[in-house]
Amino acid sequence: MHRLVFRLPETDGQPVPIVIAVLGPPGAGKGTQSSMLANLLRVPHISSGSLLRSYARDESEVGLRLRGMMAVGNLIPDTLVLDVLATRISEPDCARGLILDGFSRTLGQAELLERGLLKSPLYAHNLREKLVALHLRVQNSTIVERLSGRRICSRCSATYHLRTQPPRVRGECDFDGSALTIREDDRRATVLKRLRLYEQQTVPILSHYVEKASLLEVDGEQAKEVLSQEIVTAIQSMLRSSTSGAKNVWSTLEDNL
Ligand code: AP5
Numbered sequence: 001m002h003r004l005v006f007r008l009p010e011t012d013g014q015p016v017p018i019v020i021a022v023l024g025p026p027g028a029g030k031g032t033q034s035s036m037l038a039n040l041l042r043v044p045h046i047s048s049g050s051l052l053r054s055y056a057r058d059e060s061e062v063g064l065r066l067r068g069m070m071a072v073g074n075l076i077p078d079t080l081v082l083d084v085l086a087t088r089i090s091e092p093d094c095a096r097g098l099i100l101d102g103f104s105r106t107l108g109q110a111e112l113l114e115r116g117l118l119k120s121p122l123y124a125h126n127l128r129e130k131l132v133a134l135h136l137r138v139q140n141s142t143i144v145e146r147l148s149g150r151r152i153c154s155r156c157s158a159t160y161h162l163r164t165q166p167p168r169v170r171g172e173c174d175f176d177g178s179a180l181t182i183r184e185d186d187r188r189a190t191v192l193k194r195l196r197l198y199e200q201q202t203v204p205i206l207s208h209y210v211e212k213a214s215l216l217e218v219d220g221e222q223a224k225e226v227l228s229q230e231i232v233t234a235i236q237s238m239l240r241s242s243t244s245g246a247k248n249v250w251s252t253l254e255d256n257l
Pocket residue numbers: 024025026027028029030031032033047048049050052069070073074075076077081101102103104105106109146147149150151159160161162164165185194220221222223224225227
């Protein structure tokens with residue numbers, strides 16, 4: 001059996017970190033909202049998709065397999081995803097909390113994450129107060145429109161949309177001037193397959209989070225700035241009623257508003 005070990009950083013009596021797991025279908029705005037939350041809370045934004053894409057660039061056998069699976073919109077096996085994630089979560093910058101973008105995506109992943117986290121003394125009690133699942137609800141027609149217009153910087157991965165968030169210069173990244181590209185899995189047929197997998201594999205874990213964690217559901221159809229504000233307000237009120245474990249994140253949020 002696969003053995004998962006999360007080596008969460010020791011905090012020497014410091015407040016416990018909070019994990020915000022951002023869930024939603026492809027194109028729901030997980031990356032967009034995770035990036036905003038991470039900047040605000042000053043915690044790392046960890047996207048399982050971006051981590052896997054960086055491993056997929058490797059010319060090894062694993063890299064080749066990953067590239068093949070991701071290009072056609074398949075989910076990557078849980079054990080591999082968990083290995084990649086556990087390595088990243090072990091880094092010291094995760095001590096104050098983290099935003100997990102696109103993870104968990106299967107019931108198996110949700111359970112492995114919790115079992116891994118629960119091994120750490122930081123998470124030994126009251127998981128409900130330390131894990132917030134944020135679900136962005138978006139209709140399929142919106143998703144197809146968003147992903148057909150998405151463009152990504154080939155160097156820094158900054159995300160644009162041809163209609164709602166165009167770059168200043170056509171085809172070039174605002175930050176480094178590199179060429180903008182289309183993500184390989186954003187072809188229409190692949191998007192429809194990713195949506196099907198989301199319905200089959202990920203939607204069932206929402207009820208798991210209702211039981212195990214605090215599930216926050218928001219309307220992802222709203223303009224991103226309006227949505228960001230709604231998320232921040234909801235997380236603020238959630239953390240206000242939470243235990244001391246949340247205080248580090250809570251006070252950072254207060255400082256930044
Ligand atoms: P991943 O990279 O996570 O892709 P995804 O879940 O399909 O989601 P996207 O990144 O496509 O969309 P997003 O929700 O981040 O939206 P974004 O903010 O970019 O995963 C890719 C692949 O990796 C998977 O298919 C799988 O193979 C593998 N993988 C990853 N994690 C895995 C896991 N845990 N287990 C197994 N396999 C895994 O926004 C989209 C567009 O809309 C942008 O153009 C943006 O500008 C625009 N936009 C965003 N918000 C708004 C808004 N409110 N209004 C208008 N436009 C908006």
